[in-house]
Amino acid sequence: MARIEFKNLGHAYSGNPASLKDYALQPMNMVWEDGGAYALLGPSGCGKSTLLNIISGLLQPSEGQVLFDGRDMTRMATRDRNIAQVFQFPVLYDTMSVFDNLAFPLRNRKIAEREVQARVREIAEMLDLTRDLKQRAAGLSADAKQKISLGRGLVRKDVAAILFDEPLTVIDPHMKWELRQKLKEIHHQLKLTLIYVTHDQVEALTFADEVVVMTEGKVVQQGKPEALFLRPDHTFVGYFIGSPGMNFCPVRLEGDAVLLGQQRLQIEAAQLQALKNSNGELKLGIRPEFVELAAPGATGAVSAEITQVQHLGTSQLVTAQFEGMSVKARLSPEMKIATGNQWLRLAKPETIYFSNDERIGR
Ligand SMILES: Nc1ncnc2c1ncn2[C@@H]1O[C@H](COP(=O)(O)OP(=O)(O)OP(=O)(O)O)[C@@H](O)[C@H]1O
Numbered sequence: 159m160a161r162i163e164f165k166n167l168g169h170a171y172s173g174n175p176a177s178l179k180d181y182a183l184q185p186m187n188m189v190w191e192d193g194g195a196y197a198l199l200g201p202s203g204c205g206k207s208t209l210l211n212i213i214s215g216l217l218q219p220s221e222g223q224v225l226f227d228g229r230d231m232t233r234m235a236t237r238d239r240n241i242a243q244v245f246q247f248p249v250l251y252d253t254m255s256v257f258d259n260l261a262f263p264l265r266n267r268k269i270a271e272r273e274v275q276a277r278v279r280e281i282a283e284m285l286d287l288t289r290d291l292k293q294r295a296a297g298l299s300a301d302a303k304q305k306i307s308l309g310r311g312l313v314r315k316d317v318a319a320i321l322f323d324e325p326l327t328v329i330d331p332h333m334k335w336e337l338r339q340k341l342k343e344i345h346h347q348l349k350l351t352l353i354y355v356t357h358d359q360v361e362a363l364t365f366a367d368e369v370v371v372m373t374e375g376k377v378v379q380q381g382k383p384e385a386l387f388l389r390p391d392h393t394f395v396g397y398f399i400g401s402p403g404m405n406f407c408p409v410r411l412e413g414d415a416v417l418l419g420q421q422r423l424q425i426e427a428a429q430l431q432a433l434k435n436s437n438g439e440l441k442l443g444i445r446p447e448f449v450e451l452a453a454p455g456a457t458g459a460v461s462a463e464i465t466q467v468q469h470l471g472t473s474q475l476v477t478a479q480f481e482g483m484s485v486k487a488r489l490s491p492e493m494k495i496a497t498g499n500q501w502l503r504l505a506k507p508e509t510i511y512f513s514n515d516e517r518i519g520r
Pocket residue numbers: 171182200201202203204205206207208209357
């Protein structure tokens with residue numbers, strides 16, 4: 159396994175970008191630690207496949223370098239990079255048995271047959287494929303075939319990294335959950351460097367130790383799932399992670415007063431200072447999980463109109479309007495909540511402030 163490093167790495171398919179907008183991947187520095195389990199998360203078209211293909215060597219970046227353990231691999235062919243890749247759809251030999259499919263990457267590298275036998279059985283056991291080893295791949299379901307593709311990705315011990323490109327797309331929802339758990343377990347057992355591409359936040363947050371969030375060709379945050387939830391660096395992370403995502407309200411300063419529309423909001427002194435120090439477009443961000451009902455005129459609260467209360471079993475999802483803005487609150491299922499006028503506390507220690515969409519302050 160290897161530590162993978164990007165040095166000023168960027169890619170523009172046109173070859174001559176005039177501005178940052180022209181990059182599929184904006185120039186960046188980044189490190190993927192040896193043995194780390196990473197998820198690369200972002201919406202369609204944000205540059206995930208471009209990044210993965212640069213690591214595997216299917217694509218040469220238009221600028222910068224890719225290093226494996228300090229060695230420059232930027233111009234190295236795919237076959238010399240020692241990367242295993244698992245795609246959305248099964249890639250295997252239908253006429254071969256499951257065993258031979260799993261053994262293929264090892265036999266191809268002239269690994270001793272005794273070692274092949276042992277390793278294939280080990281991986282088959284991990285993926286619950288032991289019973290199917292003698293079967294021909296052709297007769298198996300799409301789920302089972304994709305498990306074999308995962309096994310083929312995991313079977314070699316000597317790879318620099320394993321790249322998964324939305325590998326659970328064809329798997330049915332129940333088994334998806336099981337396989338995600340399996341991959342996590344396998345990672346802990348084998349200590350592989352894994353990069354798992356997905357546009358599904360649940361998949362990313364359950365699989366990875368570190369999540370890398372991308373939008374419009376840019377990595378906007380790399381961090382542990384809790385950090386993405388509690389301290390998003392960018393409004394996109396607040397919006398994309400969580401269900402529903404973070405609430406955002408534009409705020410403005412008038413001297414020492416923080417205004418949301420016509421209402422004045424009392425906030426902590428340190429946060430007020432951070433707002434005063436920044437000169438961009440300001441927004442308050444709070445997760446629905448942290449919004450509270452408050453007494454009229456309470457510190458950090460605004461007067462709002464509750465327009466909808468949805469009972470969701472383990473919580474109630476409340477929609478409220480004020481000053482032309484809409485916010486959601488996730489509240490306890492036992493509370494009695496009526497529609498109509500109600501004060502909501504939005505300024506709390508958990509509240510994050512953004513300037514030009516980037517987090518400021520604490
Ligand atoms: N071969 C190409 N030539 C020109 N532009 C491309 C090419 N491949 C991708 N792009 C563009 O680069 C940007 C990033 O695409 P990429 O496929 O990396 O995104 P993605 O996040 O993997 O999307 P998806 O989840 O839909 O696969 C997009 O705007 C896309 O249109």
